[in-house]
Amino acid sequence: MINFLLARIGSAIITIFGASILAFVILRAVPTNPARLIAGPFANDEVIAQVTSQLGLDKPLFVQYFDYIVSFFAGDWGFSYSAGQPVLSQIVQRLPASAELALYAFLFAFIGAVFVTVLVSFLASKWLDRLLRLLSFISVGVPPFWLALLFLMVFFEQLGWFPGPVGRGPAPGSVHTGLFTIDYLIAGNFSGFATALHHLALPALALALGPFGYLVRLLRANLLDIVNEPFVTVLHAKGVAPVSTHFQHILPNAFLPTLTAGGLILAQLLGGSVLVERIFVWPGIGTLVIDGILRQDYAVVQAFIMLSAIIYIGVNLLVDILYGYVDPRVRRS
Amino acid sequence: MVGVVMFAIIIFIAVFGRLLWPVDPLRVDILGSLLPPSLEHPMGTDDVGRDVFARFIQGAQVSIGVAIGVTIAGTLIGGTLGLLAGLVGGWFDTIVSRTMDAILAFPPLILAMAVAIGLGPGIVSAALGVILAAIPWYFRLLRSEVLRLRTLMYVESAQALGASSFRLIRLHILPQTTSTIFIQASSVFSFSILTLAALGFVGLGIQPPTPEWGTMITEGLAYALTGQWWLGFFPGLGIFMLAVSANLIADRLRDIYDPKSGARLSL
């Protein structure tokens, strides 16, 4: 187990470094000189040259890379010219909003997918199965930002059931986790909790639908595979009731691969949903990055790319470890 | 079946739309702006009075054209690398696999965005971004296919006859992977459509005034809550139909050729 862990962590670190080089090289290809942006429109060449050397942009690329990596892991993720703030503090500020949205979207997608798929496969109704498949295709094919727009037009504009694109709603009085729903619960403020959830619902659903469809497809395929395994016939031959066969045997077996996919999805979501956040004006990392892109504030974009990669790899690593813990085949070998 | 019909409709619109609806997608009619759908303008008009349907048609051409290009390029590059890595092995395999791992460390959309930013906004850099994001998927697929097929008995039996590696690939390995590649390609096609639209949505897509669905949605966003829903709705519908039908086709193919494997790539 220790060896397994060390090996996974080792390869994760190598991958992160590979990814950081990639991110660095890609973004340094940008033609515009960030110094000019920082210096402002009335700056003369002298000022621009000053700022350039202040940013270290006149050094060789590999030195810049080295500097960047060293300072990145030292907690200095660069300075956002468009916000006049260090990137790290901006990201730390916005992380809870993205994390909360991601968490709920993930829960909706994962719990929804597992529940619906297992139910449909248990009921073994061809008709329901077709419906579910269709639903999964629809959900995978919908561009999330368009869906967000449709949600707003229908559930906010037409029906008025949910709040419009106004972000997270009122903040709780005391801050513990930065996740509004949790903080409200800690404070014992249930109406606040309901409000926060109300604000979360539409963006989280818009975000959840794609992963939901993906997970449904995956889980469905796995369930079909497992149902045809000989051991299921054995279970029937043992006289195990279909309910237990399905939920105690087939589901755990089919669930394991879904776990990995779930991890990837969570990692992607945690990195901020660039698209949906923008529409719902969610004050998260996604919005920050879009602004960064539009203003060519590359310190922000680069930090975000690095962060996504690290989260992605980190969550993958966690899932692998979890998987090893849950699946006896990996655990003991 | 539904997939094929939907796909056919969109392709038909893309190819013959201009003939059936010969309206210039760039023609501005300022005073006729923001008109709701009508017989004269089946999808309404946009903020400077351009016919949304005409733009929808041209958007279909752009989206499909680019997605096809991306899919083909991704298949060729990723597939070739995968074949080589699986066959040659050794340090080549190690280096390429590591590189692919690094690429896979990025959520696909983020990677495509990074490339599009790095190369400057535009359809070419957006397409390159999507290609780069798609390559590792092909690479992994082909590499594992090669490794799997190499141990198959009929490949060994050809090897026992003295067949060269090249012959093995050409006659015994590559033909077996076509269905897998095709399935993968339709997934990637759907992925490209969605990603290109997403890039357009964040302003990294094609340059106006050429209509591109993702960009059209962004532009329509501002009008969604002032009542002019048609600006963003129809291009979204186009993306939706194309992506869903490509997925349906991929799934059908998978049912036919490879009923065991699940979905492979998602946004």
Added chain:
Amino acid sequence: MSAPIPLLDVRGLTKRFPVKAKPFSRQKKFVHAVEDVSFSVGRGEVVGLVGESGSGKTTIGRTIMRLTDPTAGQIVYDGTDIAHLPRRQMMAFRRKIQMVFQDPFASLNPRSKVGELIAEGMEIHGIGTPAERRAEVSRLLGLVGLSAEAAQRFPHEFSGGQRQRIGIARALAVSPGFIVADEPVSALDVSVQAQVLNLLQDLKEQLGLTILFIAHDLSVVEHFCDRVIVMYLGRIMEIAPRERLYAAPKHPYTEALLSAAPVPDPDREGKRIVLEGDIPSPINPPSGCVLRTRCRYALPECAQIVPPLREIAPGHLKACIRDDIL
């Protein structure tokens, strides 16, 4: 009984597969698939190679075919050591040594026509013109008992036995002198198995083939082979002409194997010697004699030395230190 001049002489053949090493672990682990195996096959002889799973019999066949490279040892075919021959020079031998595979479903490319499959070897080795090859394909199909129009059909249109015939025709297409038949009938139903065995017998007689017949079914080997090599866990236990081996096995493993094989005779009585326990892992084979953990005759010494394969009678060799048994 004097052994004929060997066509194939295997000396000290060893094949170890590295096990995917755990990171940070010092010693590399190997699957000891074949350990120091020597035997020979005479021209025109049919030699059976029997053993249970993990005995290394299939690995020997694949190594002779150079589908995998041996770790050590020599494979001398007709005077040339082909164990480490470079690709180009090996090509000449690919014509001379051919293989019939176990699974007739998996060993034929489902997308190629039968004619193409049979002609492939000729094509690779540049034998004949396309027309000549077509004629040869028809002849071969006739030889294995299929009609000539089978060439135009795909493998899935044939039954298991027919496919195995196609596999045989494919191997014969390059006129080999030596055939490695790797469990050629074990995937077939009993009645079909008999047909294929008969075909192989006919071909052997007609074409003077030399065959290394790999199998786990003792009665098939007894029926078909002249000489039998018994393997266990990568090593040869016993080599003997079939009459001697089946009548009077000299190695405890052979004895147990023969005793364990079910016989279609409800009246057969007699005590059955059941080998206790599982076959040990080939990654950590027992020291000394690999059988000792399951052998009822095992002595403490058995753990000390690897028993050499020694001749106890003309043409009869065994790897056991005890002569006081059996």
Added chain:
Amino acid sequence: MTTTSATPLLEVEGLKTSFKTSRGIVKSVDDVSFVIPAGTTLGVVGESGSGKSVTSLSIMRLVARGGGSIDDGVIRLNKPGQPAIDIRNLDEKSMRRVRGNDIAMIFQEPMTSLDPVWSIGDQIIEAVRLHQKVSRAEAREKAIEMLRLVGIPAPESRVDDFPHQLSGGMRQRVMIAIALSCRPALLIADEPTTALDVTIQAQILNLIRRLQKEIGMSVLFITHNLGVVAEIADRVAVMYAGQVVEEGPVRAIFSAPRHPYTVGLLKSIPTPGSSSNPMASRKLDTIGGAPPDPVALPHGCRFAPRCPLAIDECQKAPPPLFPVGENHGARCIRWPEVSK
């Protein structure tokens, strides 16, 4: 050895099971009848596709999962001292009580027949607790006891192992432990040794024989290996193309078969000891041709197209099972002329 009780433990009469496939309806089992007296072993032999596995799944009523249905026939289980159970007409819940409890089954693939994410102990415990009212701790004790019974060394520690940690032979032992944990009246063994090596096969056959004696159960043993049948069965049913073509005591079947197919089958296997007979031919006797297409079965005798004794009459009507000796039947109109 065989006590011929008045009512056999299992009676199967006129069983018909079919599957819907894309090519048409496949009558996998067509009018199959046999009985298994208590405490005896019936060996069912046949080549692939002959319907032997479907017969066993029909008895367990597990064909529906594969898209099959039992169309006709009677399957009756007579446990001593209890009313007969009509398996075909049982409701699903009662059927579940029969499965694993009265009739247990073991399968060909020991590698895939166990749930990979459950420990073997839990899988035995599950079986025990399904049919017996015992506590978990008691069930665990029982599981360890069963593991010891099937010859797994150190059962106390292995009870928490997972299937992937066991060899094929060990897994088959675990399967047997699960099957026998509720002391079933009938054990159906569907090719239980086919995937195993010959020395392991011998171990498992010995085990089944030993346990059968200890528990006093009947066994329905399905195999394609005539040697195995000869060793384990009291009676033998030979199946061909969905039908039992011959049924009788094991000695009679091997020494005096009355169906041409049985004869052909026996002749086509290499005879052990042939090497010591210098006169023995190197050629085997074979059955010409191939089994019929399951969707286009011959109208008359299904074996007729391959039968050396076939006459025109054989094509006309399906032959019934003729009594050809004591408890011995053969589905051949020319049975008196058939000899080995």
Added chain:
Amino acid sequence: MRIRNTYRLPFAAALLSSLVAFAGPAFAQDSDLIVNSAVAPSTLDPAWACGLQEISFIQNFYVRLVQYGTAEGPDGTRVVDFATTEPYLAESWDISDDGLVYTFHLKDGYTFASGNPVDAEAVRYSFQRVLDMAGCGRFFLTDGHIDPVIIEAIEVIDPLTVAITLNKPNGNMLGDLATHAASIVDPSVVEANGGVVAGQPNEFMAANVTESGPFLLESYTANQSARMVANPEFAGDAPASEAINVNWITAAPTLLLQARTGQADITFGLAKQAVTTLADNSGTRAIAYTNPFVQQMMLPNTKAPWDNPVFREAVAHAVPYEDIVERVAYGYGTLYYGPIPPSLPGFNAELSQPIPFDLDRARELIAESGVATPVDVEVMIQEGDATQQQLATILQSTWADLGINLNIRVAPAAEFQDLSQSHAVQSLMRLDGPGVFEVGYYWGYDVICDNSNNLTEYCNPEVDELVDQLRASSDEAERQGIMDQVTEIWRAEYPKILFFEDQPVVVLSDAVTEFTFSPLPDYRYWAK
């Protein structure tokens, strides 16, 4: 060890500041005035700030020597009057006869948030800092005279007296001292946080304020929101509101939504089309003001084909001005043609009649110009600017009939700025106007020769001379004469296309009781 400590610091700081930021909105109260606007400030440093959004935000936290007056506005609101200058920190001032020395007498009792007095030394330090750092602020502070810098010396006479010496007279000096660039910052805080480095921005000051003005910045989340409360220690007039919540909302639908539902009290930056949908909305009123910002297309006069004045005249006639005002500006635009925007003092409507849309005339002029058609021209617009994109699209379509192929190049903000500053594009669109509302300042970069900020590259030595006279003069009549003269010269040369002067629309909720409009919003006068 040392290295570690320095590494740990930024982490801790970031975490801390983020916690503070979470806590920030928590103190928002119902009584707060809510102000929403579309664009967020990118820096809080007065020496570095350039754009409207920075200027209008920053100026609330700092006191300046002088301030603009106010006047009656539409709908019961008021407007800031850039023509008048009133005392602020300075009680009074003397200007030497030659117009070169300005001596200010400061009020006593003003303090920084740190408790330090706002004295003559602080004024000197703040001004010198702006000049040394050489950022945008210097341009405002010097009225654009940076080469050489017009301010020759800043001297502390005594703690309450400071003198500024110019190297040439400038009629608008007091106006410049009322801008954000002349904000008085706390020298002790600046020195403690990086001090002044010539030519370089200060990261601390970019994210923090050293309050000397009417408001304290209670919380600030960049690009998102801020809460400001009245500064209890402020010695000047207290602001009309106790606390103001400012939200920056880039998403147009949200901005509209919050305005529509009354969640925002004051909303800036709504799209004109969106404003029209609020016409019947109860609880809000949309009020249009004027400011001298003009939607324009720069036609660099030195680049072909724009180097041909007749061709420029032709394209100026090929713009459907009225349709554009109706459907792009939705009526919130003023048509004119001249070098002075209508809302800048000195505008002469008589002389600045709009150009008629006349395609036939344009065709004639093109033929006359000798420019061979079809001709390809490129126009750069800024990414995300819907209005510019509409205008470019309209021109593209309209000009296609004239044989002019207009290619649109959409550039992200940074690239846009880079390319326009380096004069590397054939033409570009811009919403542009002066940061100091005085013609001299505006012309000082927009019409005079050899000025990198003159994006039309218009150059007429005769005009240059007139501009110099104008900037030195303080005589109203003389100034008007010069302005009219320049207008006539400029107009004849068609240096650029002027689509319309943009009328800013502010949406006020009915709760708002006091509102004073300024193009550079000053929050002091707002209340509900």
